[in-house]
Amino acid sequence: MRKRFNPYSLPPWVRQIRDVGIQIIVPLAIFQGIRTILFPTSFDVLLLAVLILLALAYHYDWL
Structure with a gap:
């Protein structure tokens, strides 16, 4: 069975970095x-995919 993630068990400085990351x-x-729409390069598309995955991870509390 998987242990549930509790953000309050993290040190305060890690929680602050996580909160700033969620806002940015x-x-x-x-x-x-x-x-990416204006100047599409392969790096821009890759970076956009990483940012979207990171936003989803924050939204669903995977991080």
Whole structure:
């Protein structure tokens, strides 16, 4: 059986980094999406995919 993740068991500095990451990742993904539409390169598409996966991981509490 898998142990449930409890964010309050983390040290305060890790929780603060996690909270800042949650606030920054969505606007950054939107900006990168617009940039990818205007100037598509393989790096931009890869970076956008990573940002979207990271945003989903934060949303579903995988991180």
